[in-house]
Amino acid sequence: MSYASHIIHHSRKLRNAPNLLRHDHALLVRCFSHHAQPTSDIRKVHRHGFAPSGRETRSFSSSSKSLSGTRTVSTTMNMGSSICGSASNNQMSCFQGQLSRGYSSDAGLPPHQEIGMPSLSPTMAEGNIARWLKKEGDKVSPGEVLCEVETDKATVEMECMEDGYLAKIVQADGAQGIKVGEVICITVEDEEDIAKFKDYTPSASGSGGGEAEGPSDSSPPPPPKKEAVEAPVAAPEPKASKPSTAPPGDRVFASPLARSFAEEHKVPLSSIKGTGPDGSIVKADIEEYLASGGKQVSGAAPKAKGAAAPALDYTDMPHTQIRKVTASRLLFSKQTIPHYYLTVDTCVDKLVELRSHLNSLQEATGGKRISINDLVIKAAALALQKVPQVNSSWTDDCIRQYHNVNVNVAVQTDNGLFVPVVRDANKKGLSAISEEVKQLAQKAKENSLKPEDYEGGTFTVSNLGGPFGIKQFCAIINPPQSGILAIGSAEKRVVPSSGPEQYKFASFLSATLSCDHRVIDGAIGAEWLKAFKGYIENPESMLL
Numbered sequence: 001m002s003y004a005s006h007i008i009h010h011s012r013k014l015r016n017a018p019n020l021l022r023h024d025h026a027l028l029v030r031c032f033s034h035h036a037q038p039t040s041d042i043r044k045v046h047r048h049g050f051a052p053s054g055r056e057t058r059s060f061s062s063s064s065k066s067l068s069g070t071r072t073v074s075t076t077m078n079m080g081s082s083i084c085g086s087a088s089n090n091q092m093s094c095f096q097g098q099l100s101r102g103y104s105s106d107a108g109l110p111p112h113q114e115i116g117m118p119s120l121s122p123t124m125a126e127g128n129i130a131r132w133l134k135k136e137g138d139k140v141s142p143g144e145v146l147c148e149v150e151t152d153k154a155t156v157e158m159e160c161m162e163d164g165y166l167a168k169i170v171q172a173d174g175a176q177g178i179k180v181g182e183v184i185c186i187t188v189e190d191e192e193d194i195a196k197f198k199d200y201t202p203s204a205s206g207s208g209g210g211e212a213e214g215p216s217d218s219s220p221p222p223p224p225k226k227e228a229v230e231a232p233v234a235a236p237e238p239k240a241s242k243p244s245t246a247p248p249g250d251r252v253f254a255s256p257l258a259r260s261f262a263e264e265h266k267v268p269l270s271s272i273k274g275t276g277p278d279g280s281i282v283k284a285d286i287e288e289y290l291a292s293g294g295k296q297v298s299g300a301a302p303k304a305k306g307a308a309a310p311a312l313d314y315t316d317m318p319h320t321q322i323r324k325v326t327a328s329r330l331l332f333s334k335q336t337i338p339h340y341y342l343t344v345d346t347c348v349d350k351l352v353e354l355r356s357h358l359n360s361l362q363e364a365t366g367g368k369r370i371s372i373n374d375l376v377i378k379a380a381a382l383a384l385q386k387v388p389q390v391n392s393s394w395t396d397d398c399i400r401q402y403h404n405v406n407v408n409v410a411v412q413t414d415n416g417l418f419v420p421v422v423r424d425a426n427k428k429g430l431s432a433i434s435e436e437v438k439q440l441a442q443k444a445k446e447n448s449l450k451p452e453d454y455e456g457g458t459f460t461v462s463n464l465g466g467p468f469g470i471k472q473f474c475a476i477i478n479p480p481q482s483g484i485l486a487i488g489s490a491e492k493r494v495v496p497s498s499g500p501e502q503y504k505f506a507s508f509l510s511a512t513l514s515c516d517h518r519v520i521d522g523a524i525g526a527e528w529l530k531a532f533k534g535y536i537e538n539p540e541s542m543l544l
Contacts, residue, residue: 465489
């Protein structure tokens, strides 16, 4: 018990730890052996002020001397808590990270804390450091922003959770591909301890000791490298064997008539390429040789055939985090979801007329203009409300039908494709939808979307008609959703007229619904498109 007491009282922040242990009935187990280091494991410690949804791992180590030499005592505390911060502006509201605290090890390091790359979104496996807002040596307090982390979805500010000083930045500005949990910086409690971490490098185990146990494990890799170098040495042998198949050059095959004709005109047979059986030289070959003035042109052909093609000129564009995630999700969707597609053409003359009327009212009141895409989102949301089977997703145990109609809107940016969500789109007016879509699109282009801006969608709309003039396309479903609507451009067509004129012009828009056949049967998909077409061709019904 003396070892645990020594460790707990080593930090002024843990002087109340005995009370916590007593209240939570923690189990303290100590194991000693002649050949192993003494260890203690505190199984349950709950920290006040945190919800028990995540995990925070802290490790403490100290060294003490005995008569037989130096003995290291280590204690590990697993705290079942999630690290949550307050959300303001672009700051994250809650993140889960791995913190590791170490005490004076064999290297003589003072108490310190290793802060790992946090998991800032459900799909995040690695992240990038956009920039550090604190410098080495700066004092940090709870709630202050340490750095900006580029996740697979957006750039999020990472807050400090405890008082201290930033002693060492392990991953500098612009660091790419940092795995979740990998150490990015070191903090200490006392300012005088900062200088001791100037040359600090985190250990492979992430325990915070900075001890050089890794080199002994990394010594075996060199032998495979030697074997890899020796293998290519034998490769040139086949190249050397090819010339050995050409010794017959000393003997030239020619017909008797060709030989006598060549001797008569003093023509060397070795400089003539035969066209007779099995490549033998005939009289006609010698006559052709003499007619060409004795120039040997046959030897130049092989050189021309063996000429190397010019090298390609290209530029490698590094993958962004959002592009990596988009690629993996779309590949998963196309490989695991049985897609099928339904396309319908809708007349949008009344929709365009209603939009013009609404925009005149918006301009009069100082509101923002309503786009065709805003009307499409509203129509899709009402169709989902009318045919709720499409507003569903597939699970291993059931088909989950959602009561909220949250529509994701595809937004293309320089960094990749984002799909922010308009929540409860079926209950919002066109003006509110227009305002929200514009705000989300701007945040997507600035790479400042928060997780709540793109998570929780039940259906997706992708429009390539208005901005790009695409007539019709088939979109890939955004899992775990079961449907996505692809909107093409509107075009004028000649249609029969019921009036005195035989024909008239009308604008038609092409809409293609991609369906997950596990969830949406063909008839259900057709029923949804019928409802969607009804709202587009009779837009006044959306106001009811």
